[in-house]
Amino acid sequence: MASATEPPQQQGGWLEERLGLAAIRAFLAHKTVPVHAHTLWYYFGGITLFLFTIQVMTGTLLLLYYRPSPAEAYESVQFIVTRVQFGWLIRSIHSWSANLMILSAFIHMFSVVFLRAFRRPRELTWLSGIALLGLALAFGFSGYLLPWNTVSYFATKVGTDMAAAVPVVGHNMARFLRGGNDVGGATLTRFFGFHVAVLPGITTMLLLAHLALVQKHGMSSPRWAVEEYRRKGQSVPQMPFFPNFFLRELMAWYAALGVLGSLAAIFPWELGLKADPFAPAPAGIRPEWYFLAPFYTLKLIPSHVLVFEGELVGLAGFGLLALWWVALPFWAVDRKGVERTRWVTGAGVVLLAYLATFSALGYWR
């Protein structure tokens, strides 16, 4: 028997009562995105997020068949790509999407640098973004080993050897990564754990923090756009986030999906040959493209620089470079609060040129 005291529900009222959708609608109605000549670059953050979502979905599907042991890893991936219905597509999309996600994250980072979007009060947004990029690279490094093929096995050997070159903690760090003295079954299990549990957990938390910070501070307008409109006695025009920007972002996601599908279907990701730990390392072994620049730089450094080991000098250099880059929002303004515009642009151009040139040299030489 229904209670006579309960008022009848209005349409949509049931969800409204429980979730408070009006607040979300109000938030979306007020959220805006600046419109200027470089609004295009705002889409790359969303594209990176979209590709991350693809990674999570395809990765979950791959988990249904993948087996993380040296005896079965390669065979299970081979089974996925040859026997499982659309398994080849899922695996290929997962691999291509990982690479496109890192590319998109790099574009996002450099657009933030050149548009000065890291300025006060967005320092924490920059730091969380850089940490997310680091996590994306860690995803790439750990996932690379999982098919247990020759190239991935030896690339992991080289990568973990580099970690071992770090003074004091290097040996223990390499042991921790490998789960022993050399790359083997323990490394595979460990990398699998990092790839499907540890890294996704940390990434999800950091991603939520990054998005919350973006929401809190809103989209940054470049200084020159603000000045340009101020001279006209106006403020930078804004576009409503929902639905105007959101629908445009959706279009960008569809475009990304088209590129991803085309790459996956026309150039399915190779499986290669099963890793043989007793075989000699094949000639021309090299890491994924996003590690090529440091890899090639380390190759160029002589075995000894003065009294120091060359590899150690290289790693120390990369460490300092990374630290300097992470601290960008803090050195981009002087003590009087004046922006060091030329320094930032110069640093961005030099870093971009270095990454592009050395990655190309590492690939072709």
Add this chain to the structure above:
Amino acid sequence: MRYGVLAFLFAVPLAAADSCVDCHSVLEGKLQAPAKAFANDIHARFGFSCADCHGGNRNETDPEAAMSKARGFVGKIPRTAVPERCAHCHSDASLMEKYKPRQRVDQMAQYRTSVHGKRLASGDTKVATCIDCHSVHDIREVKDPLSPVHPLRLPETCSRCHSDKTHMASYKLPTDQFANYRKSVHWEALAKRGDLSAPSCASCHGNHGAQPPEVGSVAAVCGTCHVMMEDLYKKSPHQPVFAAMGAAGCVVCHSNHEIRPPSVGMLAGPNAVCSQCHDATSAGGIAAAEMARQITSLEKALARSDQVLANAQQSGMEVSEALLRQREGREDLVKAAVAVHAFQAAAVQKPVKEGLTIAAETYQTGVSALQERTHRRLGLLASLIAIALTMLGLWLAIRSIEGRTAKTSQLTER
């Protein structure tokens, strides 16, 4: 560092103890050469000195005393005495055990049975003795790539005499062995692929007991590596016939030094070795043609599969299992080539049939992979059309929304 200083302090007096090396090092020309070369000699490494072969006393600083005949100094050792001089140590099992426990000590016994040894015993000093192959004063271990008897250098070492027409004239031996060997599959394996186990002169002729294999033992010599071929040949109708003819088994078809890669062309065609004895219409000729036909059919089938699988692989299709099966098919091809040595078409038929089954299966896999590639691309095209239409829909929706917003703004302004 500490050990380095100690080594230096002790090394100087030890080096100074060998007066032969000390004096000959400061001489000139051929009197100096042995002392210089001896630094790289394996014997020097183990502490032996010139005096151990040449006699005399290494500890005497006075040349007269050091090279005193009373102390057994012989100077240049006559060629006829060289093998015995080397054997003095190398045939002494208890001495060799101290330096090279796994090394054989029967070299001298073998050398005596060799053509070289027999001729030397009869006073022919032109034949090879130990030092002609192993060098003298800078003798290195066989595994040392600079040693003249290292597997990669041995054929050239033998050829120094055996390709020398003047040297060989008195023996009435041919001098084209090395030139022919350099055209053979064995040379290709040894020199081009760096396979140190590939046969060279000593593998067939022996090293210290060197002599040419007799007609009756050629198959046994080849059979040390080509076991299955030898086994089939021994049971084949050719074996008693060749034996009766005094023909040297394997050499009849494959030659001796110039052993070319075997091919179907040896069975049938204008250069077929079978046709040298068998008429095309004879039972032997028909069997040879049939074997050639079967092997050719398998070769063609495997090549066809290779091509379609390569196409599929280049398109990114996963066909590694089929490529592994192709290897099994190639093994059947090798088995068929081995079975030829039974000289019966039926023997070749079994591996060919198995190989053809594999080739048909892998070809089908390749064709299916290429069909799958087409399906994928059609699927991609359909997906891209759907994506493009959705994007178009979104763009129209954006235009519609922004058009409405613009109109509302204009009305508000009025």
